[in-house]
Amino acid sequence: MSFVFYILATLTISGGLAAVLLKNTVHCALALTVAFAGLALLFLELDAQFAGFAQILIYIGAVAILVVFAILLTKGSETPKDGVFSHTWLAGLAIAAAVFAVLGWAVVRSAPMLPGAAPAPAVTVQQIGDALMGRYVLPLEIVGVLLTAAMIGAVIVALHEKEAQK
Amino acid sequence: MQEQLYQFNLASMSFPPPTLIVRELWLIPAAPIVTSGAIALLKQPRRKLSAGLAIGSLSFSLFLSLLAFARVVATRALMLHFSFHSLEHETVNLAWIQVGNSSVDLGWVLDPLSAVMLVMVSFVGLLIFIYSTGYMKDDENYTRFFCFLSLFAGAMLGVVIANSLLLLFMCWELVGLTSYLLIGFWYQKPSAAAAAKKAFLTTRVGDSFFLLGIVWLFSQTGTLLFYNNGAGSIESGALAGLLAQPAALGLTAAGAIGLLIFAGAAGKSGQFPLHVWLPDAMEGPTPVSALIHAATMVAAGVYLIARVYPLMQAGMQPGGTTTALTVVTWVGAFTAVFAALIAVAQNDIKRILAYSTVSQLGYMMAGLGMGGVAVGMFHLITHGFFKALLFLGAGSVIHGCHEEQDIRKMGGLKSDMPLTFLAYGIGMLALCGFPLLFSGFWSKDGILEAALHWSVAKTPFYMLVFGALLTAFYMTRQVAYVFFGHWRGGRPAHESSPVMTVPLMILAFFAIALGAIGTPAWPWFRAFLDGRRAGLNLYSFIEPSFLTLMCVSALVVFLGLGLAWRLYGDKSPRPEEQDALERAIPPVWAALRDKLYVDEFYGATVIAFYGWWARVSDWLDRRVWSGAVAGLAGLIGLWAQLNRFLDDNVVNRGFDKTCEEINVGGGLLSQLQTGRVQTYMRLLALGVLALVAILIWSSRA
Amino acid sequence: MTPLAGYLLVAAFLFAIGLAGALTRRNAILVLIGIELMLNAANLNLIAFWRYGPHPEALTGMMFAIFSIAVAAAEAAVGLGLVIQIHRHAHTTDLDQMNRMKG
Numbered sequence: 026m027s028f029v030f031y032i033l034a035t036l037t038i039s040g041g042l043a044a045v046l047l048k049n050t051v052h053c054a055l056a057l058t059v060a061f062a063g064l065a066l067l068f069l070e071l072d073a074q075f076a077g078f079a080q081i082l083i084y085i086g087a088v089a090i091l092v093v094f095a096i097l098l099t100k101g102s103e104t105p106k107d108g109v110f111s112h113t114w115l116a117g118l119a120i121a122a123a124v125f126a127v128l129g130w131a132v133v134r135s136a137p138m139l140p141g142a143a144p145a146p147a148v149t150v151q152q153i154g155d156a157l158m159g160r161y162v163l164p165l166e167i168v169g170v171l172l173t174a175a176m177i178g179a180v181i182v183a184l185h186e187k188e189a190q191k
Numbered sequence: 192m193q194e195q196l197y198q199f200n201l202a203s204m205s206f207p208p209p210t211l212i213v214r215e216l217w218l219i220p221a222a223p224i225v226t227s228g229a230i231a232l233l234k235q236p237r238r239k240l241s242a243g244l245a246i247g248s249l250s251f252s253l254f255l256s257l258l259a260f261a262r263v264v265a266t267r268a269l270m271l272h273f274s275f276h277s278l279e280h281e282t283v284n285l286a287w288i289q290v291g292n293s294s295v296d297l298g299w300v301l302d303p304l305s306a307v308m309l310v311m312v313s314f315v316g317l318l319i320f321i322y323s324t325g326y327m328k329d330d331e332n333y334t335r336f337f338c339f340l341s342l343f344a345g346a347m348l349g350v351v352i353a354n355s356l357l358l359l360f361m362c363w364e365l366v367g368l369t370s371y372l373l374i375g376f377w378y379q380k381p382s383a384a385a386a387a388k389k390a391f392l393t394t395r396v397g398d399s400f401f402l403l404g405i406v407w408l409f410s411q412t413g414t415l416l417f418y419n420n421g422a423g424s425i426e427s428g429a430l431a432g433l434l435a436q437p438a439a440l441g442l443t444a445a446g447a448i449g450l451l452i453f454a455g456a457a458g459k460s461g462q463f464p465l466h467v468w469l470p471d472a473m474e475g476p477t478p479v480s481a482l483i484h485a486a487t488m489v490a491a492g493v494y495l496i497a498r499v500y501p502l503m504q505a506g507m508q509p510g511g512t513t514t515a516l517t518v519v520t521w522v523g524a525f526t527a528v529f530a531a532l533i534a535v536a537q538n539d540i541k542r543i544l545a546y547s548t549v550s551q552l553g554y555m556m557a558g559l560g561m562g563g564v565a566v567g568m569f570h571l572i573t574h575g576f577f578k579a580l581l582f583l584g585a586g587s588v589i590h591g592c593h594e595e596q597d598i599r600k601m602g603g604l605k606s607d608m609p610l611t612f613l614a615y616g617i618g619m620l621a622l623c624g625f626p627l628l629f630s631g632f633w634s635k636d637g638i639l640e641a642a643l644h645w646s647v648a649k650t651p652f653y654m655l656v657f658g659a660l661l662t663a664f665y666m667t668r669q670v671a672y673v674f675f676g677h678w679r680g681g682r683p684a685h686e687s688s689p690v691m692t693v694p695l696m697i698l699a700f701f702a703i704a705l706g707a708i709g710t711p712a713w714p715w716f717r718a719f720l721d722g723r724r725a726g727l728n729l730y731s732f733i734e735p736s737f738l739t740l741m742c743v744s745a746l747v748v749f750l751g752l753g754l755a756w757r758l759y760g761d762k763s764p765r766p767e768e769q770d771a772l773e774r775a776i777p778p779v780w781a782a783l784r785d786k787l788y789v790d791e792f793y794g795a796t797v798i799a800f801y802g803w804w805a806r807v808s809d810w811l812d813r814r815v816w817s818g819a820v821a822g823l824a825g826l827i828g829l830w831a832q833l834n835r836f837l838d839d840n841v842v843n844r845g846f847d848k849t850c851e852e853i854n855v856g857g858g859l860l861s862q863l864q865t866g867r868v869q870t871y872m873r874l875l876a877l878g879v880l881a882l883v884a885i886l887i888w889s890s891r892a
Numbered sequence: 893m894t895p896l897a898g899y900l901l902v903a904a905f906l907f908a909i910g911l912a913g914a915l916t917r918r919n920a921i922l923v924l925i926g927i928e929l930m931l932n933a934a935n936l937n938l939i940a941f942w943r944y945g946p947h948p949e950a951l952t953g954m955m956f957a958i959f960s961i962a963v964a965a966a967e968a969a970v971g972l973g974l975v976i977q978i979h980r981h982a983h984t985t986d987l988d989q990m991n992r993m994k995g
Binding site for chain 3: 866876
Binding site: 027030034037038041042044045046050053054057060061064067068071072073075076079080083084087088091092094095096098099100107108109110111112114116117118120121122124125128129132133136139140141142143145146148152153156157161164168171172174175176178179180182183 | 893906907912917918925929939942946949951955957958959961962964967969972975987988
């Protein structure tokens, strides 16, 4: 394992931890951004450059911003009196730990069967473009429709309803 | 072929095949029975029609009986001439019920025995029918009377011609039924109803033994037919088998069955101790007494013994006798004397004649036992005529005395009712056995002769002689009271109408004439029944033993006549006075008048026991069985309550409880639905966890 | 441990962290943040398997990941819009208090 991997891994994980543990919601959103960045770098490390940049563009550039907006719009920056964690947080933690245990166990058990180091693939954007327009044109179009629907839906959902409010 | 004429299975006929009269012999009893049914179905009582039908059908039966008789006479002549015996009993047998290989057969037989009986029954019956049209003229149940009379006539004729014990028993019971119906004809009288019941029950006792005998005979021999071309139950093959079978008390099966059948005959013919019903049967109208209780039905018992005589006689050594016949003789002799004694002290005209009938039946039984079929049957035939004559005469007297029956209130009727007196006198002399002229003398002498030569003992002879003395005595007493002396009744008496006196004359004629066929000079009757030739032998009168016997019996008759005449004669004592004999021997007279206390004995033993048994049964029924039922009902009630308890508490409450618990469970489960998204997500995660774990676990190498 | 295993473990850990956050935090938005983390962990898995898998030239893994990113973005938009609308109604984003579907 290369040294870079460990750093990046640490970064991502700490970002994730911070995102769920911090009390201030805005700090959580910012930590999330750090985690996204770490992931993008991991993608780059994995020679998936397009994916990494897409990650940066979309996740950091849109999703994180959206999260911040939502936090601000819902007065999330105020710390609630009862604490940020639900009073049954132990059960949730236990479940998450169990999930990690199972997944980790699966990985560790199958470690001998996993392929070892492999040569880096040379992926050009042209190839990606060809794939998108060729083999994956249907998913592409569907995602387009999905995004349109999501956009319209989000707008409708978040619309101010003047009569209902008063 | 003859088979096509029958709907039943024709079981067998005698060989050679019978002629028309034998084939259609069944018409003889059938005609009166059908008439009886027709009369019963008449909507309104039609006197002339019913009487006409009854008399017509019995005339038809008489006509056929005469034809049958002629046929038997002719065949017997043929048999004797050509010396063959297969026509001795001409039979037609029908298989009635078939069970596997064996069958229950019915059938009829024409032989000398049944021929003479047929003629006697139908002839005497016809005369009595005609007499009844006059006697019952004022009765309002005229039609019902003739209906029952016809039924009786048909049943009696059925008994006569029956070749099958079963058919005989069926007709026997039918005769008993009609006797019950006719004794209780005036059922509004309690004494008549009681007498009818007594008659039926007493004969029933005899009949149950009879039935036992029938069943035993059937089981031993496999057939109920008398004559069946050698295979009948009283033919030699079956008898040999019966003799070989030992029964109880040193008897063979033949003897035991014979005794059982005799028990039935004793009931029907009024032998001691089953005689008690006969005197009480005089409650019925006088024609009924004449027909049923003098001439025919009571003779059925004697006829039965004559019919099964081969069975009674089975195993007899020449010159000896069998146990069955010995018993028959002793019972008959005892009954003869017993009844005659009681008759001496009676004051009812019909009751005297009733006891006389019982006594004469005893004579017949003794005759059968000691002398054989011919001896007993001859007395039966002659007795049928003169006893019917006496009863019809008594009926005429009663009618003429305006329904008075006490002889102490009669008297001097020989001038008021001359025709009746003449006929009655002839009948009385025949009954006493007045020498030479009257048939009764010859028939009774036949019995006395057989008794004299009986190998077992001489006592029956002395008893029968004593009985003859008593017979003469009480008959003379009766005639003296009724016809001689002066009238002691109320209104004056009058002679009866010709429709009643003409039958009397006819019967009187035969009471004399029948003697001719029974004398030793020309013993036609005996020869006819035995299947021998009868020769004319005038020298038989001079045989020393026979002459002695004739003199002895004549002497006895005169003694009895004279004694009674001396005591009673023309004296006509008043009803309140004591009887002459009563003055002489009061205690004996009292005992005789009270019928020697037989009825009282029965009342104290059998009937008292029965009453006690009825009370016990009632107690059982009320306490034990009802108690059991009530107990069971109580148990069921308890069970029902238990069920209700279970239903309420276990089923209902259990069900309710279950529903409550389900509610609670549901409530508990619904706590999963917290409404919070995170809870659902946790559950989802758990589910995914489980799935993944299973997947990984299942894919291990 | 192969590189792939390392990436997979990282992804698993990230997934668990995201799950923990989604299951325990009160704020609805933080639940959404956790969900985003889970999605990202899955994407990492995909890319890792693409990189070390048998046919990277087929671009399957990368395409999958790209589409996943697109869909995640749409979903985040809609979800946050929902949270905002809920906030307008209930004046809170506390998930513990949103139990109208209880029972």
